[in-house]
Amino acid sequence: MRKGILTIAAVGLLTTGGLTACSDDSGNGSADSKKTPKIGVILPDSKSSPRWETADRRFLEEAFKAAGVQYDIQNAQNDKSAFQTIADQMITSGVTALMIVNLDSGTGKAVLDKAKSQGVATIDYDRLTLGGSAQYYVSFDNETVGKLQGEGLAKCLTEKGAKNPVVAYLNGSPTDNNATLFKAGYDSVLKPKFDSKEYTKGPDDAVPGWDGPTAATIFEQQLTATKGKIDGVLAANDTLGNAAISILKKNKLNGKVPVTGQDASVEGLQNILAGDQCVTVYKAVREEAKAAADLAIALAKGEKKDTGQTVKDGDRDVPSVLLTPKAIYKDNVKDVIADGYATKEQVCTGAYAKFCAEAGIS
Numbered sequence: 001m002r003k004g005i006l007t008i009a010a011v012g013l014l015t016t017g018g019l020t021a022c023s024d025d026s027g028n029g030s031a032d033s034k035k036t037p038k039i040g041v042i043l044p045d046s047k048s049s050p051r052w053e054t055a056d057r058r059f060l061e062e063a064f065k066a067a068g069v070q071y072d073i074q075n076a077q078n079d080k081s082a083f084q085t086i087a088d089q090m091i092t093s094g095v096t097a098l099m100i101v102n103l104d105s106g107t108g109k110a111v112l113d114k115a116k117s118q119g120v121a122t123i124d125y126d127r128l129t130l131g132g133s134a135q136y137y138v139s140f141d142n143e144t145v146g147k148l149q150g151e152g153l154a155k156c157l158t159e160k161g162a163k164n165p166v167v168a169y170l171n172g173s174p175t176d177n178n179a180t181l182f183k184a185g186y187d188s189v190l191k192p193k194f195d196s197k198e199y200t201k202g203p204d205d206a207v208p209g210w211d212g213p214t215a216a217t218i219f220e221q222q223l224t225a226t227k228g229k230i231d232g233v234l235a236a237n238d239t240l241g242n243a244a245i246s247i248l249k250k251n252k253l254n255g256k257v258p259v260t261g262q263d264a265s266v267e268g269l270q271n272i273l274a275g276d277q278c279v280t281v282y283k284a285v286r287e288e289a290k291a292a293a294d295l296a297i298a299l300a301k302g303e304k305k306d307t308g309q310t311v312k313d314g315d316r317d318v319p320s321v322l323l324t325p326k327a328i329y330k331d332n333v334k335d336v337i338a339d340g341y342a343t344k345e346q347v348c349t350g351a352y353a354k355f356c357a358e359a360g361i362s
């Protein structure tokens with residue numbers, strides 16, 4: 001699926017200094033260099049993950065302010081028609097670059113194509129728009145995210161001494177290309193174990209819109225359908241993981257059944273410290289926001305940057321920046337705090353203070 005070289009070794013190591021700038025004489029969708037740069041960003045929602053409002057907005061603002069460019073960051077709140085309206089308003093208001101986190105590839109493509117036709121530069125931020133026309137794609141290596149989830153679940157099942165465990169899947173939204181990539185990643189670890197009968201494949205469901213309450217309903221049904229015989233849960237992010245944990249708690253199974261996640265949300269980190277969640281995947285959103293902001297600013301000035309890497313979308317090679325994710329267990333929750341992604345004050349509240357002390361968070 002991916003083409004090109006993955007040179008980025010670790011989270012936090014990518015600097016956009018590695019991107020080479022050159023002037024764009026193609027005139028193809030790039031902004032007019034005489035215009036004052038103004039970047040529009042459309043975030044998808046604020047419920048599927050707290051990251052969009054607490055991390056992405058914060059770090060994008062930080063990057064735009066540092067560069068001294070004008071910006072407008074809005075959130076479509078999971079509403080596809082609002083998404084299109086926001087895009088139209090941003091284009092009318094004269095943004096020179098538009099960055100989107102699509103709600104699905106269809107609406108994403110419509111927005112990107114319209115922006116392109118008006119000479120507005122475009123970036124797919126975090127989610128690739130399939131069949132789209134964005135000039136760049138900035139994200140993490142999402143198959144590796146899934147691989148870390150699969151490996152994390154296997155590690156925790158081994159630690160629990162599980163024998164032929166039944167593993168249930170709570171996949172991300174079927175309209176999110178990332179969910180497909182995450183699944184390819186965890187399947188690469190778990191499918192061989194199902195095939196060799198080391199593990200047993202349990203229920204496998206996608207959660208529309210990455211919605212937490214829907215995930216809880218689905219997981220409750222999975223537990224009923226298997227007569228309570230689920231030994232591990234591959235949940236694609238912390239929101240879905242927390243939904244599963246809430247149902248496990250109701251059944252006094254929390255802590256016994258390892259659950260995965262993603263995003264290093266405060267809730268996810270607390271669930272890990274309490275022993276209810278096995279692993280989360282930390283993605284240094286500050287780096288992602290900075291890389292995307294640098295590209296958006298360059299595009300807005302009519303420059304082109306070479307990212308040194310591309311991702312295939314059908315026949316199209318999309319110039320991409322893909323950062324490296326990191327697995328987080330109880331013993332390295334402190335790394336997320338040291339990185340400034342979450343604070344000790346947020347994570348170590350009330351009953352969690354004791355767990356923080358045990359995990360060496362001082």
Ligand code: BGC
Nearest residue numbers: 048049127176178210237263
């Ligand atoms: C993002 C995840 C996020 C999920 C739900 C995905 O596209 O990569 O970080 O948890 O969407 O918002």
